[in-house]
Amino acid sequence: MTPFEAQERRWEAEINRRMGQGDGLEFTLAHFAKSVGADANDPALISFFNNLVRSTAARRIEACRCPLCASVLPANTVETLASCPYCQADFQQEGVEITVEYFYRLEGANSRDIRWVIVIHGMNSRAPWQEEFSWQIANRLRYSAPVLIYKYGWATIDVLITPLHRRLARRLGDRIRIAIKQATGSERPSKPDIIAHSFGTRLFSLILEDPDFQDLEFGRVITAGSIVRPDFDWSSHIESGRVEAVMNHVGGKDSAVPLAQYTIPGAGPGGKVGYASMSTLNVSNPQFGHSDFFVPQNLRTQIAEGGLWYDFLTRPLAHFRPHGAFVPALKWQPACWPVRALIRTLLYVVFCVAGPLSWLRRKIDP
Template sequence: MSDFINTDNLLNQVLSLPAQSQLEYLKAQLALINDPFEREKVETLVVLAFTLGQSNTSQNQIVILIHGIRTNAAWQERVAQELSQTSNIKVFPVGYGYFDAIRFWFPFYFRNKPIERVLREIRGIVAANRTAKIAVVAHSFGTYIVSRILAEQPDIIINRLLLCGSIINDEYRWDLLPKIPPSVLNDVGTDDLWPVAAKVSTWGFGSSGTFGFKTYNVQDRFHKLGHSDFFSLNHIRQYWLPYILSGQIVKSSWGAERPPASTAVSVLSIAPVKTLASIIVAAIGYGGFILYRFAFN
C-alpha cells in the first residue's frame, strides 16, 4: 500500500465489514504504511471519522424489514442477524401474515389490510424510537406497501429505503411525495419475471424490479438475479450492509454488462393479460345476464 492513501475509501471499506472484523482489518491496512507519521495520521483520521459516523448513523438508527407475499420471510432473520453484530442498531422484521396470490391480484379492498397493519407497526416503532433515523428494506409486495404509505402518510419519514423485487408502478411520482426519502436504492433483478407478471396481470403494480425506475429520485442497481435471489449472505454483506449502515452504494458490475431483456421478459411485458381478463370477465357477466333474462322472461 502507498504511504499516501485515501482515508475516505479506507473508512468505507471498514464500514462495509461486520463489526467484529473492522478493527483487525484496519490494523492490517495500517501495518502496510511504512511512514510512521503518515500511519499515525491516517489512523487518527479514520478512527475519528468512524466514531463520528457511527454516532450519526448507528447510534440512533432503526431498520424495518418488510417481506413479500406467500413467504415466511426467512431473509428477515438473516438480515437481522447480520445487523445485530453492529451495536446501537435496532432491527424490526415487520409482517402482515400470509398473503396469497388471489388477494395479491385483486386490486381492491384486500390490499388495504396489509398496508394498515404495516403502517400500524411502523407508527408503533417510531413512537418508541422518536429520535431514530429510519431505514427500510422492502421486498416484492412490501415495496408496494411502502410506496402507498409514503404517498398517503406524510408523517412517516424514511431516511434510507432499499427496494428489491419491486412491483411499484413504473410511473410512481417520487417527486410528488410529501416526504421523499433522501436516499432510495432499487436493487433490480434482470432475471426477475414477477414484477413484469404483476404489472401485466392486474392493476396498480409495475415492473420496476425488472427494468428499474429510470428517475433521478432513485438509484437503480442491476444484478443478474431472480425475484428472491437477493437474500444470500454474500449479497447482504457485500451490497446491503454498506448502504444500511452508512449509505454507501456499492456498484454492481452487471449494470454496465447486462444484455437486452430476454425474449420471455420482453414478450411478457407487452402481453395484454389485463385486457383479455377484463374482456373475459365482461363476457361472462354479460352472458350470465342474458341467461337470466332468458330464464325469467
C-alpha cells in the first residue's frame, strides 16, 4: 500500500466513523484535517472532498461570518448587510469585510437522544436490575430520560392460557397509553423506546397485533430473551411507522427460550434463533443465558456510552453493524404439533389443579 493510499484509507475511516455515529457530520476542512493529522491545504485532501461532493456523499456549504464577533450571518442577506445584526459593528466604518467560510455536510442521519423508555420485564421479576437500569439511565447517559418499568404482577400457571395473555397485554396497552399521554403533556415525544424481556416480549407483540392499540407508536425496540416467534411480522409494523426499529438481543446459552413454544401458546424461540424479518437486527452474545442481559455489570456495559444498547438507541442505523450481528440461517418451523399438543395437555391438567393456588398467590402478593 502506498503512503497516498494509506492516508486516503484514514480519511475514509474517519468519514465512516462520523456517518456511523451520526455525530460531527458538519465541519470545516481545517477541523477535519486536524482530526486525521493532515494539512488542510493538502491538494490530495481537497481533491478527496471534491470527489465526495461530486458523488453526493457530502455537500459544500458556504457560510458568511462577521469578522469581529464570528457570528454566522443570515443567508441571502449578506450582500445588503452594512452592519452585523449581532454585534452591531459597521463593516465600512471598521474597515473590515465579511469572512467567507466553507463547510462540508455529510449526507447521513444525525444521532438521536433517548427521550424516555418503557421496560417490560419477564415473569415474576423482582431482580435488582430494575433499580440499576433506572440509575444507569439517569446517571450514565447524557440526557434526562425517564424510565417506566412496567410490572404486570405475578404470572404463574396462567401463562398457559392465551386469553390471560391478552388480558395482561390489554392492561399493559392501557398503561402505555396513559404514559404516552403524560409524556406528551410534558412536551416529550409520543413514541417511547421499549426494552422487553422474556414474557414481556410476548405481551408487547400482542399489543402490536391488537387493533384496539393501533394508535400507539413506538421508537426503537430492544427484545432480550425473546419468546416471540421468529416469523413474527415485525416488517409490517416498521414499514407502517408504528415501530422505528427492532434489535433482538440473543443469549447463546439461553436454555429457557427454546422451551417456550412447548409450554406457552403463541410463543417461539425468537430469542434463540433470531427474527426472520429482514427489517430487524439480530445480535448474539454467546456467553449470555436467559437473564444475563440484566446482571448489573452487563447492564452497565450495555447502557454506557459505546455499549450495544446505548448505540442502538442513539446511533443512525444505516451503518450500524455491531459485533455478533447475524441473519438466521434457516427458515424456522414450529415444533411438531402433536408433541406441543401433548405437552400442553399435560400442563393444562396441571393448570386445573394449580390454578386456584396461582390465584391465591396473586391475591396474597400482587
